[in-house]
Amino acid sequence: MRHQKFKEWIPLLVYDELDDAQRALTEKHLATCAECRQQLEEIKELTEVAGAAHEPPDDLLRQARRELRIALRHQHESSRGWIPKWNWRVLVPSYQTAIAGVVCLALGLVIGRFYDNQSPGEHEILQLPVAGQLSASSNDDISIGNIRFIDADATDGDVEFTYEATKPVRVRGSINDPAIQNLLSVALIEAQNPGVRLRAVNVLNTDQLKQPDDDIKRALITALKTDENNGVRRQALAALQNFPYDKQVRDALLYVLNHDSNPAMRIAAIDAISARHYVDPEVLRVLEEKMYTDGNEYIRFRSRAVVQEAKQQ
Amino acid sequence: MDLDEKELIVGAQRGDKTAFEQLVYRYDRKVLALAVSYTSDEEDAKDVYQEVFIRVYKALPDFRFESKFSTWLYRIVVNVCLSHRSRLQNREHQSLDAIKDEDGRPGTLELVSPETPSDQKTFGKEISRHLRTAIGTLSPQQRLVFTLRHYEGYKLKEIAMLMNCAEGTVKKYLFTATERLRDQLRPVFE
Numbered sequence: 001m002r003h004q005k006f007k008e009w010i011p012l013l014v015y016d017e018l019d020d021a022q023r024a025l026t027e028k029h030l031a032t033c034a035e036c037r038q039q040l041e042e043i044k045e046l047t048e049v050a051g052a053a054h055e056p057p058d059d060l061l062r063q064a065r066r067e068l069r070i071a072l073r074h075q076h077e078s079s080r081g082w083i084p085k086w087n088w089r090v091l092v093p094s095y096q097t098a099i100a101g102v103v104c105l106a107l108g109l110v111i112g113r114f115y116d117n118q119s120p121g122e123h124e125i126l127q128l129p130v131a132g133q134l135s136a137s138s139n140d141d142i143s144i145g146n147i148r149f150i151d152a153d154a155t156d157g158d159v160e161f162t163y164e165a166t167k168p169v170r171v172r173g174s175i176n177d178p179a180i181q182n183l184l185s186v187a188l189i190e191a192q193n194p195g196v197r198l199r200a201v202n203v204l205n206t207d208q209l210k211q212p213d214d215d216i217k218r219a220l221i222t223a224l225k226t227d228e229n230n231g232v233r234r235q236a237l238a239a240l241q242n243f244p245y246d247k248q249v250r251d252a253l254l255y256v257l258n259h260d261s262n263p264a265m266r267i268a269a270i271d272a273i274s275a276r277h278y279v280d281p282e283v284l285r286v287l288e289e290k291m292y293t294d295g296n297e298y299i300r301f302r303s304r305a306v307v308q309e310a311k312q313q
Numbered sequence: 314m315d316l317d318e319k320e321l322i323v324g325a326q327r328g329d330k331t332a333f334e335q336l337v338y339r340y341d342r343k344v345l346a347l348a349v350s351y352t353s354d355e356e357d358a359k360d361v362y363q364e365v366f367i368r369v370y371k372a373l374p375d376f377r378f379e380s381k382f383s384t385w386l387y388r389i390v391v392n393v394c395l396s397h398r399s400r401l402q403n404r405e406h407q408s409l410d411a412i413k414d415e416d417g418r419p420g421t422l423e424l425v426s427p428e429t430p431s432d433q434k435t436f437g438k439e440i441s442r443h444l445r446t447a448i449g450t451l452s453p454q455q456r457l458v459f460t461l462r463h464y465e466g467y468k469l470k471e472i473a474m475l476m477n478c479a480e481g482t483v484k485k486y487l488f489t490a491t492e493r494l495r496d497q498l499r500p501v502f503e
Contacts (some may be wrong), residue, residue: 011491012484015462017469042495049440049498053464056345060355064345064362068337071363072370218331 006036014043058261062228069222070190142167175208185219188236194229201232205239217243221252230262237268245276254286263296270302279310322382326374333373337366340383343465344390350464351394351456353445364393384475391461391475395453440501447497455490458483 006029012018013026030037142165151160173180187200201223204216217240224236237256240249256269273283290303318339324332344365348358368389376385448456457476461467469487473480
């Protein structure tokens with residue numbers, strides 16, 4: 001067998017990918033070939049250095065999940081209509097100058113197309129709802145964002161890009177209005193600024209909320225499980241206390257107890273469970289495990305206390 | 314596939330957002346871990362993660378239970394990884410040869426042998442950094458095969474199925490990947 005073939009088999013030997021016959025041949029070759037023995041040692045060293053896969057940090061996972069939710073919402077809404085009904089954006093002021101420049105460019109391109117000989121109906125771009133409203137000189141309320149170039153090569157005279165035009169809407173109404181609740185849920189889940197998400201959850205954490213719908217609860221549970229900001233998660237947990245005990249709320253608290261890296265959150269979950277007497281068999285099982293396995297001494301102590309109290313009842 | 318997972322898939326196919334979310338949460342930690350190992354960059358990893366699950370979202374109505382969901386999902390992961398272009402596109406062309414000393418002249422890797430525990434920790438971090446750089450010099454196919462075999466524990470036969478290529482091709486990729494990594498890291502180990 002050619003020497004090169006044995007060299008190709010060395011990494012397969014390290015990763016246990018050779019069959020018995022191949023392994024025997026390779027080991028026989030190694031006994032007589034210093035070069036291949038060195039290759040073997042170096043690959044073994046490489047695999048040790050490479051180590052095992054690392055778990056992604058919790059914060060990274062939370063960020064990824066949140067960004068995915070936002071992206072999926074855009075996917076869903078863009079398949080229903082071009083401009084989403086309850087689209088909510090916050091534009092950082094420092095981008096406004098850059099955006100004004102892009103608006104001028106967009107306006108120039110749109111006007112140029114508009115005076116093209118071809119009929120407007122043949123170009124989808126001319127059918128954009130807000131095209132006629134764009135003006136570089138007026139203080140239009142319309143905000144331009146999320147500009148993405150599809151074809152930025154203007155050598156053929158054409159460019160193509162997409163953008164989203166949004167108009168701020170001022171809303172005032174009852175916290176029990178479903179439309180208001182819907183907006184607050186969106187803000188809680190999708191606002192980029194954690195301060196805005198915190199305000200949204202604080203608004204929802206009120207005893208004035210008499211008729212919360214399931215979307216609110218789902219948004220709070222999602223925020224509790226996935227928001228990367230400790231304050232938002234903390235307030236979401238507090239807000240959920242206003243909801244009747246059910247399996248969803250219980251599961252959310254157990255999720256926090258099992259997965260939240262912040263000990264204060266895990267303590268808050270235990271307190272919430274204890275205060276509402278949520279100690280069913282599944283909760284008991286998790287707390288009994290936490291008595292021994294949690295890395296925080298106080299959590300182990302609290303878990304034990306809640307378990308003992310539950311067993312005495 | 315357990316019944317619970319089948320119910321989640323069917324629910325998600327019917328438009329149940331909660332079911333889709335639960336389905337994602339079953340796999341997304343592992344997908345993100347693979348993406349981090351593959352890209353060596355957290356922002357790139359998030360891009361890969363998002364692209365994977367958007368494709369899952371779009372294609373899920375067409376999933377016919379003809380294979381395991383995890384297999385179907387990881388085929389998507391493989392395709393996304395292979396087509397992913399790093400935010401730092403010159404990362405793939407960096408090599409340890411590009412290391413320069415303070416005067417901008419080509420430098421050599423000189424790692425002082427660790428003597429104290431804190432030295433050892435720093436040394437370990439340095440090695441990891443060099444390894445990540447070296448992995449970044451591999452071609453997408455080599456990098457993917459190495460990531461799936463070494464970090465994810467897939468057998469080469471399974472990787473071949475996921476990548477839709479011959480097992481012999483995957484073996485070549487693994488061989489070339491390990492040869493390149495050995496070459497890149499030899500100055501570090503010596």
